[in-house]
Every structure is written in C-alpha cells, then in structure tokens.
Amino acid sequence: MSLFESVRSQMPAEIPAQLERMDAFWTSYRQGSQEIAKVVQTTSEKLGDKDFDAIVCGGTLGIFIACALQRRGWRVAIIEQGILRGRAQEWNISRKELNAFLELDLLTEAELETAIATIYNPARVGFQGGKDLWVRDILNIGVDPVYLLEILKQKFLDAGGILLEKTAFKQAITYADGVAVEVALTPSPSPVGEGDKRITGRLLLDVMGHFSPIVKQARSQVQGNIKPDGVCMVVGSCAKGMPEKSYGDLIYSFTPIQKQCQYFWEAFPAKDGRTTYMFTYVDADPQRPSFAELMEDYLFWLPKYQEIELNQLEFQRVLFGFFPSYKQNPLQTPWDRILQVGDSSGMQSPLSFGGFGAMVRHLQRLTDGIDTALRCDLLAKENLRSLQPYQPNLSVTWLFQKSMSVSVNQQIESDRINYLLGVTFKSMEKLGDRVLYPFLQDVVQFIPLARTMLAMSIADPVLVLKIIQQVGIPTLLDWLKHYLGLGAYSFLNQIGQRLEPAIGNFLPEQKYQWQRQIDAWYYGSGGDYEM
Ligand SMILES: Cc1cc2nc3c(=O)[nH]c(=O)nc-3n(C[C@H](O)[C@H](O)[C@H](O)COP(=O)(O)OP(=O)(O)OC[C@H]3O[C@@H](n4cnc5c(N)ncnc54)[C@H](O)[C@@H]3O)c2cc1C
CATH class of the missing domain: 3.50.50.60 (FAD/NAD(P)-binding domain)
Structure with a gap:
C-alpha cells in the first residue's frame, strides 16, 4: 500500500480526487497538448x-x-x-x-x-553537509x-x-x-x-x-x-500533531539529488498546526515525476524531517501545485x-x-x-508594457534556478547542489546581513551579488567551474547580459532618484514614461529593498 493510501483517512476526503486532477493537468501540460484558444x-x-x-x-x-x-x-x-x-x-x-x-x-x-x-522566529537555512544558518524577521x-x-x-x-x-x-x-x-x-x-x-x-x-x-x-x-523554461513543483500540508517548534525553515535540504530532483523543504508554525512544503526545481519534461510520486516522497521524508510518525498526524490541508517560469x-x-x-x-x-x-x-x-x-x-501596449518592465534582478535569478536543478539526462554528483548552496550561503553569511537578507527576500542587488560571487570564487574555484559546466555556456552568456544590465540599472537608479523631482513639469505622456523608467531602474536594481 502506498504511503498516501495509508494516510488517506487522516486527510480531507476531497484530496485524492484533487491530486488526480492535478496529475491529469500536469501530464497534458508537459506533453504540450493544451489547447490555446483565441480569447x-x-x-x-x-x-x-x-x-x-x-x-x-x-x-x-x-x-x-x-x-x-x-x-x-x-x-x-x-x-x-x-x-x-x-x-x-x-x-x-x-x-x-x-x-x-x-x-x-x-x-x-x-x-x-x-x-x-x-x-x-527565527528561521533556518541549511543544506545537507553544511552548517545551519539562522535569520530573523x-x-x-x-x-x-x-x-x-x-x-x-x-x-x-x-x-x-x-x-x-x-x-x-x-x-x-x-x-x-x-x-x-x-x-x-x-x-x-x-x-x-x-x-x-x-x-x-x-x-x-x-x-x-x-x-x-x-x-x-x-x-x-x-x-x-507556451512551454515554460522552468517549473517549481511543490507538495505539502498543514497538519496537527507535529512536535511544537517555534522556528521555521526558509529553505532546508537533508537529502541528495534523487530522480534528477533536489528536494528542498520549508516549514513554519501555522494557525491550524504546522505547515511543511517540499519543493523542487525542474522543467516541463514528460519524464519528470508526477504529483502522486512527489507526494509519496514527501510522505516518506516528512517523518524524518519533523521527527514524527505519519499516523500521529491530522492533515488539515494537503497542498500541491506548480509554478511555471519563463526567461521572458x-x-x-x-x-x-x-x-x-x-x-x-x-x-x-x-x-x-x-x-x-x-x-x-x-x-x-x-x-x-x-x-x-x-x-x-x-x-496603448507601449504604455502598458512600461508597467511590467524588464527587471534585470529578476532575470539574473535564472542562473540560480538552473544551478539548483538537474536536467533529465544530466549526470552530476548527488551532493552538488547541496554543496553549492552550502558554499554560497556561507559566503553570504560572512559578508553580512546586507548581502544575505535581501537575497532571502527575493531581492537581488548588484554589489551584494558581485561580492558573493567573488567570495565563492575564492572559497572554491573548482566548484565555480563545475557550475559553469552544469548550466552550460549559452546560459552563462545570457546571464552575463542580465548581470551587466543589473549593474547598469543600479547606476541609473542613482540618477533616476535625482531626476524624479525634475519630471514634475513634463507633459503628461513624457512624465508618465519617465516615471515608469525611474520605477523600472528602482525595482529592477532591487532599490526597493529596505533593511
Ligand atoms: C502551496 C502554495 C503556497 C504558497 N505560499 C505562498 C506564500 O507563502 N507567500 C506568497 O507570497 N505566495 C505564496 N503562494 C503563491 C500565491 O498563492 C500566488 O502567488 C497567488 O495566489 C497568485 O494569485 P493570482 O490572483 O495572481 O492567481 P491565482 O491564485 O491563480 O488566482 C487566479 C484567480 O483568477 C480566477 N480565475 C481564473 N480563471 C478565471 C476566468 N476564466 N474567469 C474569471 N476568473 C478566473 C480564479 O478563480 C482565481 O480567483 C503559494 C502558492 C501555493 C500553491
């Protein structure tokens, strides 16, 4: 009997049908057989x-x-x-x-x-084989x-x-x-x-x-x-009966790469118990696991992760989903x-x-x-596009996603991703909160990123070469373009902030475009982050 079957009676009745529907959608999504209606x-x-x-x-x-x-x-x-x-x-x-x-x-x-x-509070960041790091707020x-x-x-x-x-x-x-x-x-x-x-x-x-x-x-x-360049798959639950822990995990891993997936975990106290998510970065290849398989792995590892037996849990909610992401x-x-x-x-x-x-x-x-x-x-579309502008600090995160995932036919050491993340976060911790904190909140900035990469290259130059091999030269070159863009945006953001008072006298259309440009530099360089 599968683990899912064994805990079925401990979860809301509608979950098996929902999981089946999700897998049907995931299958057709990966096969690219979705209809694109002209709406x-x-x-x-x-x-x-x-x-x-x-x-x-x-x-x-x-x-x-x-x-x-x-x-x-x-x-x-x-x-x-x-x-x-x-x-x-x-x-x-x-x-x-x-x-x-x-x-x-x-x-x-x-x-x-x-x-x-x-x-x-606090929250843990940790990767198998490395040292745990604790952050607050x-x-x-x-x-x-x-x-x-x-x-x-x-x-x-x-x-x-x-x-x-x-x-x-x-x-x-x-x-x-x-x-x-x-x-x-x-x-x-x-x-x-x-x-x-x-x-x-x-x-x-x-x-x-x-x-x-x-x-x-x-x-x-x-x-x-409409095929995405990357996908984040997540399964999880909110359950009663977990051991009381006041801390959470922002990102944590305790297993090596398996089935071409590196599993990461998140956990935190919730109103109705404790939430735990297991997620992995993949692509939309038909060989990727189904949600039913991912759920089995989640239920297999959950007892070890939270030091609990499955039969002690009362699942309030069981959650699963995937998030497509695109380079564009x-x-x-x-x-x-x-x-x-x-x-x-x-x-x-x-x-x-x-x-x-x-x-x-x-x-x-x-x-x-x-x-x-x-x-x-x-x-008009030109005006509206400036409301969702190019953000180099978003585009650079592509390399990170790629380096945290393994292609279906790629052979790499099973501890590569854990090791990479261990070295990265250790470098960031040494560089201080101004480097670490924005990154953990999805805000990438030019100087902190440059310092992290330099620190990593000094700490483990061989690892850096291995990562270049893992992600491939075309991805790296593409990334370099966005990284230089991030540098340019950081510089232009300084100018933009000084220009802002001056655009008040511009004609409405000019003012609108300039304000959008100033916003794009500000957000696209991570200028919106406040410590
Ligand atoms: C397990 C899980 C955990 C998450 N945790 C977090 C978190 O901790 N923090 C965080 O910031 N984000 C989190 N998210 C992400 C967050 O839930 C989403 O970013 C958010 O729900 C996106 O909202 P949305 O309205 O853009 O899209 P959706 O949530 O997809 O909502 C779309 C809306 O449009 C409606 N709709 C769809 N089609 C039609 C139609 N044809 N006509 C009319 N209405 C339609 C739907 O009914 C729905 O109301 C999590 C997501 C998941 C799955």
Missing part, C-alpha cells in the same frame, strides 16, 4: 460608451488592485469565476512589506494586525487570506465597486477606444450560453494567474509557444488595453513561490502607474 481579438473600430474604467478578471490578487483603483475614484468591476474568498492556507511574507497596505490606505493598522495570523509573518480578501472585498463594494462572482471570463475584443469582455455564468445555466453577457471598459486587467487563458494566447504570440518575464502584453497583474504577469522570482509577496511589493507602483495611465488615457 483576445482586436478591431480598429470604436466601442463608444463604456460601463467601467477597469475590468479586473480574477479576484484573488485582483481584489488588491481593484480596491486600490476603486478607492481612487475609478469605476471598477471584478469578474471572478468562483466566489471571491481567500484560501485557508496562510501566505508568508515579511512584516515591512505589508506596510504597502497602510501606505495605500487599503487597511488600517488594526485591520493589518488582524490579518496577521501567525508570527514566528524574514517571511515569518503568516497572513490570513480569508480575512484579507474579505475586508478588501467589503471596502471595494463600499466604495461602489461591482463584483461579479460565479462569472467567468470567456473572451475579449479590444477596440480603438476600449475593450469588450464576454463573460459567462459558472456553472452555465444552459448549454446555449443563456447566462453570457458583455461588459465594456477602458482597460482589462488580467489577474487570472499562471494559467490564464489570456496569458496562454499572449505567450504563444510573444514567444511562439515579466510578460510584455501584445495588446492595447490589456495588462497582466499578479502571477499572470510573471513578475515574481522563479526561485520562490512568493507571488502574493511580489504583488504586495509592487502594489504602490502598479496602482500609481495604472491610475496615471487611466487619467492620461495612455492605454
């Missing part, structure tokens, strides 16, 4: 009167931007295929990042405190998505926002002066589309996640296919009047599954930018 069409005709300024498709992170825009006076509608409700599983983030909600006046101090479900806050989304939903509605739940995006037509969105009730009341209707707006925000139908079409148009991230919209926000935009690091954190970090920038774009009617 966006364009016409140069005029639309005339519009119902809304912004139509936000997808409510999970969509409510953040929808609420911020509605409260600035725009007419906003949210189209959500289900009920707009947060998931039970907490989102982890660092405390300072949450200030964005206060700065945008979306939450009061008291509401923000209520949204915080858990706080833990990094991704140690568990936010309750149920409360957060509910309060923002109420504020959105109180401010006059329109929420269409159980209503799915079907297709959109962009016009010279607006966008028409066809939506359908879910489940459909009749097979002939009786519940379908059309709503119109000036701008469509696609917040439908990684697997958004709009994104599929956009990627196939922009890059010729963030996605550059191919259409006027359509912009990706949240996971669909690909603006989060390929290393973490911190899409909520990335959205919060960029919320002020996106709100200000979209607000100005609406005010000045700068909704």
Whole structure:
C-alpha cells in the first residue's frame, strides 16, 4: 500500500480526487497538448460608451488592485469565476512589506494586525553537509487570506465597486477606444450560453494567474509557444500533531539529488498546526515525476524531517501545485488595453513561490502607474508594457534556478547542489546581513551579488567551474547580459532618484514614461529593498 493510501483517512476526503486532477493537468501540460484558444481579438473600430474604467478578471490578487483603483475614484468591476474568498492556507511574507497596505490606505493598522495570523522566529537555512544558518524577521509573518480578501472585498463594494462572482471570463475584443469582455455564468445555466453577457471598459486587467487563458494566447504570440523554461513543483500540508517548534525553515535540504530532483523543504508554525512544503526545481519534461510520486516522497521524508510518525498526524490541508517560469518575464502584453497583474504577469522570482509577496511589493507602483495611465488615457501596449518592465534582478535569478536543478539526462554528483548552496550561503553569511537578507527576500542587488560571487570564487574555484559546466555556456552568456544590465540599472537608479523631482513639469505622456523608467531602474536594481 502506498504511503498516501495509508494516510488517506487522516486527510480531507476531497484530496485524492484533487491530486488526480492535478496529475491529469500536469501530464497534458508537459506533453504540450493544451489547447490555446483565441480569447483576445482586436478591431480598429470604436466601442463608444463604456460601463467601467477597469475590468479586473480574477479576484484573488485582483481584489488588491481593484480596491486600490476603486478607492481612487475609478469605476471598477471584478469578474471572478468562483466566489471571491481567500484560501485557508496562510501566505508568508515579511512584516515591512505589508506596510504597502497602510501606505495605500487599503487597511488600517488594526485591520493589518488582524490579518496577521501567525508570527514566528527565527528561521533556518541549511543544506545537507553544511552548517545551519539562522535569520530573523524574514517571511515569518503568516497572513490570513480569508480575512484579507474579505475586508478588501467589503471596502471595494463600499466604495461602489461591482463584483461579479460565479462569472467567468470567456473572451475579449479590444477596440480603438476600449475593450469588450464576454463573460459567462459558472456553472452555465444552459448549454446555449443563456447566462453570457458583455461588459465594456477602458482597460482589462488580467489577474487570472499562471494559467490564464489570456496569458496562454499572449505567450504563444510573444514567444511562439507556451512551454515554460522552468517549473517549481511543490507538495505539502498543514497538519496537527507535529512536535511544537517555534522556528521555521526558509529553505532546508537533508537529502541528495534523487530522480534528477533536489528536494528542498520549508516549514513554519501555522494557525491550524504546522505547515511543511517540499519543493523542487525542474522543467516541463514528460519524464519528470508526477504529483502522486512527489507526494509519496514527501510522505516518506516528512517523518524524518519533523521527527514524527505519519499516523500521529491530522492533515488539515494537503497542498500541491506548480509554478511555471519563463526567461521572458515579466510578460510584455501584445495588446492595447490589456495588462497582466499578479502571477499572470510573471513578475515574481522563479526561485520562490512568493507571488502574493511580489504583488504586495509592487502594489504602490502598479496602482500609481495604472491610475496615471487611466487619467492620461495612455492605454496603448507601449504604455502598458512600461508597467511590467524588464527587471534585470529578476532575470539574473535564472542562473540560480538552473544551478539548483538537474536536467533529465544530466549526470552530476548527488551532493552538488547541496554543496553549492552550502558554499554560497556561507559566503553570504560572512559578508553580512546586507548581502544575505535581501537575497532571502527575493531581492537581488548588484554589489551584494558581485561580492558573493567573488567570495565563492575564492572559497572554491573548482566548484565555480563545475557550475559553469552544469548550466552550460549559452546560459552563462545570457546571464552575463542580465548581470551587466543589473549593474547598469543600479547606476541609473542613482540618477533616476535625482531626476524624479525634475519630471514634475513634463507633459503628461513624457512624465508618465519617465516615471515608469525611474520605477523600472528602482525595482529592477532591487532599490526597493529596505533593511
Ligand atoms: C502551496 C502554495 C503556497 C504558497 N505560499 C505562498 C506564500 O507563502 N507567500 C506568497 O507570497 N505566495 C505564496 N503562494 C503563491 C500565491 O498563492 C500566488 O502567488 C497567488 O495566489 C497568485 O494569485 P493570482 O490572483 O495572481 O492567481 P491565482 O491564485 O491563480 O488566482 C487566479 C484567480 O483568477 C480566477 N480565475 C481564473 N480563471 C478565471 C476566468 N476564466 N474567469 C474569471 N476568473 C478566473 C480564479 O478563480 C482565481 O480567483 C503559494 C502558492 C501555493 C500553491
């Protein structure tokens, strides 16, 4: 009997069916047999009167931007295929990042405190064969998505926002002066589309996640296919009955490479027990393990990891998912009047599954930018692309993902990745918190990265050569381009900060473009990170 079968009665009844559905999707995803429907069409005709300024498709992170825009006076509608409700599983983030909600006046101090479900300290970073490292106040806050989304939903509605739940995006037509969105009730009341209707707006925000139908079409148009360059697979649970531990693990590994996968773990105290995730960086090759196999490995290693017997656990939730990542991230919209926000935009690091954190970090920038774009009617694709600009500090993380994964036919020592990470983090620790802390929060900066690489080359030059061999020369050359870009952005960010006061007198369109450029240098160089 499989381990999964043996603990089936200890987990919610719907999990086996969900796991099966996930594997069916994962299989078709890897085979590249997904249908790419043409859900966006364009016409140069005029639309005339519009119902809304912004139509936000997808409510999970969509409510953040929808609420911020509605409260600035725009007419906003949210189209959500289900009920707009947060998931039970907490989102982890660092405390300072949450200030964005206060700065945008979306939450009061008291509401923000209520949204915080858990706080833990310290957190461990460790790799098999190396020394554990302890950090504080990094991704140690568990936010309750149920409360957060509910309060923002109420504020959105109180401010006059329109929420269409159980209503799915079907297709959109962009016009010279607006966008028409066809939506359908879910489940459909009749097979002939009786519940379908059309709503119109000036701008469509696609917040439908990684697997958004709009994104599929956009990627196939922009890059010729939708196959991701990398995938992070994750399985995990939140369970009662785990031994009490006040600390968490940010990233921890205690096994060598197996089945061409290096498993990493995360663990932290949660409202309903203890959360543990096992994740691995792979690609979308059909030979990669299924989620059922990954779940077996998770259940096999979990007792050793948390010093517990499986039969002592009461699983509150069992979680699994995968995050595709692309070298061409963030996605550059191919259409006027359509912009990706949240996971669909690909603006989060390929290393973490911190899409909520990335959205919060960029919320002020996106709100200000979209607000100005609406005010000045700068909704052409060139204007919108500058809201999801190239970020060299995101692109350089590609090499890290590649060096933490093994291709299906690649032969490397089974301890290579653990050893590499051990050396890297030891070097960063020696260089101090200013190097280590931003990196752990998904913010890569030029000087800290240069110092880390130098320290590693001195500590173990042979390892560096092995990594070059592992990732390959083309990847390295590509990376070098982004690394130099990161240096240039860091320099330009210094100039940008001085230029900012001067652009106040520019014409609206010039001002908009300059502000986006200054933002791009600032975020793209990791200038937004505060110790
Ligand atoms: C196991 C796990 C743990 C995670 N932990 C963290 C964490 O600790 N910290 C963190 O920062 N992030 C974490 N994340 C990532 C985070 O959950 C995502 O980044 C976030 O949910 C992305 O939100 P989104 O709205 O962009 O996309 P999604 O979550 O995919 O939501 C898409 C929304 O669009 C709706 N939708 C989809 N299609 C349609 C349609 N056709 N019409 C209308 N609506 C539609 C969906 O119903 C949904 O509401 C985790 C993710 C997982 C899976």
